[in-house]
Amino acid sequence: MxxxxxxxxxxxxxxxxxxxxxxxxxxxxxxxxxxxxxxxxxxxxxxxxxxxxxxxxxxxxxxxxxxxxxxxxxxxxxxxxxxxxxxxxxxxxxxxxxxxxxxxxxxxxxxxxxxxxxxxxxxxxxxxxxxxxxxxxxxxxxxxxxxxxxxxxxxxxxxxxxxxxxxxxxxxxxxxxxxxxxxxxxxxxxxxxxxxxxxxxxxxxxxxxxxxxxxxxxVSPGFPFPVQARKVRLAGAYFNSSPLVTSTEVIHDRAAIEVLRGCTRGCRFCQAGYISRPIRERSGEEIIRISREMMKTTGQDNLSLLSLSTADHKNLPGIIDGLLTDWDRSIGISLPSLRIDGFDLRVATRLAELHQSGFTFAPEAGTTRLRKAISKDLGEREIMATLEGVFQRGWQTIKLYFQIGLPTETMDDLDGMADLVCRFRDLLVRKVRKRPKLNVSVNPHVPKPFTPFQWFGQDDLPTLKEKTRYLKRIFPRGPVSLSCHEPELSVLEGVMARGDRKVSQAILRAWQLGCRFDDWRETFQYSRWLQAFEETGIDPGFYNQRERGEDEIFPGKPSPAGSSASTSGSNGTAPSKTRPLMTAGTAAAAPCVESVPKTTGMTSIHHRFTQKALPWSIWSGRTQIWRKAHRICAPLCHKKPRRHPMNFSIPPQAANSAGPFVCVFQKREFHAGSGRSTSRKH
Ligand code: SF4
The missing domain is CATH 3.40.50 (Rossmann fold)
Structure with a gap:
C-alpha cells in the first residue's frame, strides 16, 4: 500500500x-x-x-x-x-x-x-x-x-x-x-x-x-454438546511482562496486570460475574514480581490492578505495600473496580499518599429494596460510612455508577437514587473543602444471557427515555455531574445480547446502510438500524422486551432439564430453570425446588412448608405454582435462593389454579395463570 x-x-x-x-x-x-x-x-x-x-x-x-x-x-x-x-x-x-x-x-x-x-x-x-x-x-x-x-x-x-x-x-x-x-x-x-x-x-x-x-x-454425533467454557488457573498463568508502549495517546495509557479473575458476588444483572466463575487469583508475590518487571520494561509510572472486583483480593493491602516499598521513583496505582462493601480503608489511606485523584463505586440502584432485588446487598449506612472514610483520607472526586430499568424498578427507586446522590453530595461538600466532585453515570439495564435476569424483558425505549428525563429533572445540582447513556444504544444492545442467528441479516443490512462504530455517540444512527430491522423482518421487541417462558431455549444457552436440546456456550454454571441462582463464591448452582427429586425432595419441602402431609395430586398442583412463583420471585427476593422456594404462601383455593400466591418475604402478590405472569405490590 x-x-x-x-x-x-x-x-x-x-x-x-x-x-x-x-x-x-x-x-x-x-x-x-x-x-x-x-x-x-x-x-x-x-x-x-x-x-x-x-x-x-x-x-x-x-x-x-x-x-x-x-x-x-x-x-x-x-x-x-x-x-x-x-x-x-x-x-x-x-x-x-x-x-x-x-x-x-x-x-x-x-x-x-x-x-x-x-x-x-x-x-x-x-x-x-x-x-x-x-x-x-x-x-x-x-x-x-x-x-x-x-x-x-x-x-x-x-x-x-x-x-x-x-x-x-x-x-x-x-x-x-x-x-x-x-x-x-x-x-x-x-x-x-x-x-x-x-x-x-x-x-x-x-x-x-x-x-x-x-x-x-x-449435525452429527461426536461433537461436544453443549460446549464447555474453558477455564485456566490464573496463578502462574502466562502474562506478557513487556507489553507494547504506544506512541500515541490511548484510553488507558498505563501498565496493567490482572490480579483476580471471577467475582465472589452474584449481582443478578452482571454477566461478567457469572461467566468468569470460579474466582481465581494470582498470589501477592507473583503480582509484585510481574508488576516490577513490567514497570521496568515499559517505563510506565502508573499501574492498574485489574479484576472485576480488586478489593476482593485476599492480600490487597500487602500487595500495595509491596509495590510501593523501595520503589526508586514515584508511581501511581489505580484500582478500577472497587466494591463499597468490604472495601479496606487501609488501602484508601495508602493510595491517598500517592495523590490519586478519584475513586469509582457502583451502588447500581437508589433504594435498599432494589439493591437487594439485584443482589447488591448494600445498606445505606454502609455506603455512607465507606464514602466518609474515603473523603476523610483526602479524596476529592468520586464516580458513581447506577442503572435504570432494572426489574421491579418503580419511580420511587429513581427518587431514591436522587436522594442518595444528594446525601453523598452533602457529605462530600462537608468533608472536602477543595474542589469536591461527584460524577454520576446512569446506564439503562440490558438483560444479558447467563444471568438470572435473562428471562426478563427490557424496558422499552419511551420508558427509558422518560426515566432519563425524570432523573435529569430531579437530580441534585452543585458539584454533581450526571451523564446518562443513550437509551437507543441500550435497546439495540439488548437485541444483540439475546439475539439468535436471524439477527445476522439485520446486522448485515445495517452495515450496508452505513452503520459504523455504533457505540460512538457521534456515529450511532438508530434510524438506520430501525430501517434494517424493518427490511429484514426482525422485530427488536421480540428479542429485548419479551419476558421469556419457563421452557424457552436461549441462543447460546443450555436448555431446560429433561430436554434433549442444548446449545453452545454453557460452562455448566449458568443460572437456568434447574439452576436459577448461584450462591456467592462458588461455581456450583444452589439447589432449588425444581431440581429436587420427586420422591425425596418434594416430601421434605412439603413438610417444611405445610407441616402436614397432603395428597400428591394437590401437592403437584401447588408445585406448578411454586415453579412459576420461584421463577419470578426468587431473583428479586433478598433471601438466599436455597431458602426461597419454601416461603410462598399459597391460599387453598389456588392449589390447582393460577394463583394468587404471595412471597412472604417481599409481601408481593403474583398471578401466574396466563404464563405471562404479572406482579403487583401491596
Ligand atoms: S460485584 Fe457484582 S457487579 Fe461487580 S463484578 Fe461482581 S457480580 Fe459483577
Missing part, C-alpha cells in the same frame, strides 16, 4: 502505523500466521489487556507469528476503498486476506458492524459459506461469544471462556493441518474437537412457528 497517499488523507494517522516500543520481531517464516483483530479504533483496542496477552503468547510460540489490525475509522475505510487498497496489518503491512487466521475479540455487542468493516476492507468474504481454504480462518473470543448466534454466520469458530490455553491448542492443530492446504470442512471438524471451541456450522437450529427456538442439535 502507498502509505503516503493513505496517511495524508486520514484523521489520526498514528492509528495505522505500528513501531511501538516492545513490538515483537516480525516472523515471515512462521508456520501459522495470526492477525489479531479488534473491532474498534486503535486507542480503544490497545487499552484492552487481552491483546497484549495473546500478542505476547503467540509471538513467543516458535510455530506462530501474530500481528494486529484495528477497525479503520470511517474516513480511513473510505480512503482505502478510493485507493483500491485492502486493509493491512500494522506490523508488516500484509493484507488481511493473506493471513492464516484472523482472531477477533468480541467484548461488546455494539462492535458487530465494525467486524464486517474489517472483513470487507481486508478483502475477506463476509459470510462463512462463501469462504474456503483459500481464505483465512475466522475465530472469535471474548465475552460476547457466550451468545455468538447473532454473528454465527460470519465466523468459522468461537472460543468460549479463557483463551490462554486454547489458543496454543489451535496453533498446534493449524501447524499440523495448514489452513490453506486443508479442506475447510475437515479443518472445522478438527477444531470442534478442541474443548471450548464452538463451530456454528456443525449445529442446526430449529424454530417454533412463533420464532422461539425449538432445539439446537449437532
Amino acid at each position: 502507498n502509505h503516503h497517499l493513505f496517511l495524508n488523507a486520514v484523521q489520526r494517522p498514528a492509528r495505522y502505523v505500528a513501531g511501538e516500543f516492545n513490538q515483537k520481531p516480525i516472523k515471515p517464516a512462521a508456520t501459522v500466521k495470526w492477525c489479531f483483530a479488534f473491532p474498534d479504533v486503535y486507542e480503544i483496542g490497545m487499552s484492552f489487556t487481552g491483546i497484549s496477552l495473546l500478542y505476547g503468547l503467540l509471538n513467543e510460540d516458535p510455530r506462530s507469528s501474530c500481528e494486529r489490525v484495528f477497525a479503520p475509522w470511517i474516513d480511513a475505510e473510505a480512503r482505502l476503498a478510493a485507493l483500491g487498497e485492502p486493509l493491512c496489518s500494522l506490523e508488516s503491512g500484509t493484507p488481511l486476506h493473506h493471513f492464516d487466521v484472523i482472531g477477533f475479540t468480541l467484548q461488546h455487542e455494539m462492535n458487530y458492524s465494525n467486524v464486517l468493516t474489517i472483513l470487507n476492507s481486508g478483502g475477506i468474504p463476509l459470510f462463512r459459506k462463501d469462504r474456503d481454504r483459500t481464505h483465512p480462518l475466522l475465530i472469535a473470543g471474548g465475552s460476547c461469544t457466550y451468545n455468538p448466534e447473532p454473528v454465527a454466520d460470519f465466523f468459522d469458530a468461537f472460543v468460549i471462556g479463557d483463551g490462554e490455553e486454547v489458543v496454543l491448542e489451535i496453533n498446534q492443530l493449524l501447524a499440523e493441518c495448514p489452513v490453506h492446504q486443508t479442506e475447510r470442512e475437515t479443518l472445522l471438524r478438527e477444531l470442534a474437537r478442541i474443548p471450548g471451541i464452538y463451530v456454528p456450522s456443525l449445529y442446526e437450529i430449529q424454530y417454533h412457528p412463533d420464532g422461539t427456538i425449538k432445539g439446537i442439535q449437532p
Whole structure:
C-alpha cells in the first residue's frame, strides 16, 4: 500500500502505523500466521489487556507469528476503498486476506458492524459459506461469544471462556493441518474437537412457528454438546511482562496486570460475574514480581490492578505495600473496580499518599429494596460510612455508577437514587473543602444471557427515555455531574445480547446502510438500524422486551432439564430453570425446588412448608405454582435462593389454579395463570 497517499488523507494517522516500543520481531517464516483483530479504533483496542496477552503468547510460540489490525475509522475505510487498497496489518503491512487466521475479540455487542468493516476492507468474504481454504480462518473470543448466534454466520469458530490455553491448542492443530492446504470442512471438524471451541456450522437450529427456538442439535454425533467454557488457573498463568508502549495517546495509557479473575458476588444483572466463575487469583508475590518487571520494561509510572472486583483480593493491602516499598521513583496505582462493601480503608489511606485523584463505586440502584432485588446487598449506612472514610483520607472526586430499568424498578427507586446522590453530595461538600466532585453515570439495564435476569424483558425505549428525563429533572445540582447513556444504544444492545442467528441479516443490512462504530455517540444512527430491522423482518421487541417462558431455549444457552436440546456456550454454571441462582463464591448452582427429586425432595419441602402431609395430586398442583412463583420471585427476593422456594404462601383455593400466591418475604402478590405472569405490590 502507498502509505503516503493513505496517511495524508486520514484523521489520526498514528492509528495505522505500528513501531511501538516492545513490538515483537516480525516472523515471515512462521508456520501459522495470526492477525489479531479488534473491532474498534486503535486507542480503544490497545487499552484492552487481552491483546497484549495473546500478542505476547503467540509471538513467543516458535510455530506462530501474530500481528494486529484495528477497525479503520470511517474516513480511513473510505480512503482505502478510493485507493483500491485492502486493509493491512500494522506490523508488516500484509493484507488481511493473506493471513492464516484472523482472531477477533468480541467484548461488546455494539462492535458487530465494525467486524464486517474489517472483513470487507481486508478483502475477506463476509459470510462463512462463501469462504474456503483459500481464505483465512475466522475465530472469535471474548465475552460476547457466550451468545455468538447473532454473528454465527460470519465466523468459522468461537472460543468460549479463557483463551490462554486454547489458543496454543489451535496453533498446534493449524501447524499440523495448514489452513490453506486443508479442506475447510475437515479443518472445522478438527477444531470442534478442541474443548471450548464452538463451530456454528456443525449445529442446526430449529424454530417454533412463533420464532422461539425449538432445539439446537449437532449435525452429527461426536461433537461436544453443549460446549464447555474453558477455564485456566490464573496463578502462574502466562502474562506478557513487556507489553507494547504506544506512541500515541490511548484510553488507558498505563501498565496493567490482572490480579483476580471471577467475582465472589452474584449481582443478578452482571454477566461478567457469572461467566468468569470460579474466582481465581494470582498470589501477592507473583503480582509484585510481574508488576516490577513490567514497570521496568515499559517505563510506565502508573499501574492498574485489574479484576472485576480488586478489593476482593485476599492480600490487597500487602500487595500495595509491596509495590510501593523501595520503589526508586514515584508511581501511581489505580484500582478500577472497587466494591463499597468490604472495601479496606487501609488501602484508601495508602493510595491517598500517592495523590490519586478519584475513586469509582457502583451502588447500581437508589433504594435498599432494589439493591437487594439485584443482589447488591448494600445498606445505606454502609455506603455512607465507606464514602466518609474515603473523603476523610483526602479524596476529592468520586464516580458513581447506577442503572435504570432494572426489574421491579418503580419511580420511587429513581427518587431514591436522587436522594442518595444528594446525601453523598452533602457529605462530600462537608468533608472536602477543595474542589469536591461527584460524577454520576446512569446506564439503562440490558438483560444479558447467563444471568438470572435473562428471562426478563427490557424496558422499552419511551420508558427509558422518560426515566432519563425524570432523573435529569430531579437530580441534585452543585458539584454533581450526571451523564446518562443513550437509551437507543441500550435497546439495540439488548437485541444483540439475546439475539439468535436471524439477527445476522439485520446486522448485515445495517452495515450496508452505513452503520459504523455504533457505540460512538457521534456515529450511532438508530434510524438506520430501525430501517434494517424493518427490511429484514426482525422485530427488536421480540428479542429485548419479551419476558421469556419457563421452557424457552436461549441462543447460546443450555436448555431446560429433561430436554434433549442444548446449545453452545454453557460452562455448566449458568443460572437456568434447574439452576436459577448461584450462591456467592462458588461455581456450583444452589439447589432449588425444581431440581429436587420427586420422591425425596418434594416430601421434605412439603413438610417444611405445610407441616402436614397432603395428597400428591394437590401437592403437584401447588408445585406448578411454586415453579412459576420461584421463577419470578426468587431473583428479586433478598433471601438466599436455597431458602426461597419454601416461603410462598399459597391460599387453598389456588392449589390447582393460577394463583394468587404471595412471597412472604417481599409481601408481593403474583398471578401466574396466563404464563405471562404479572406482579403487583401491596
Ligand atoms: S460485584 Fe457484582 S457487579 Fe461487580 S463484578 Fe461482581 S457480580 Fe459483577
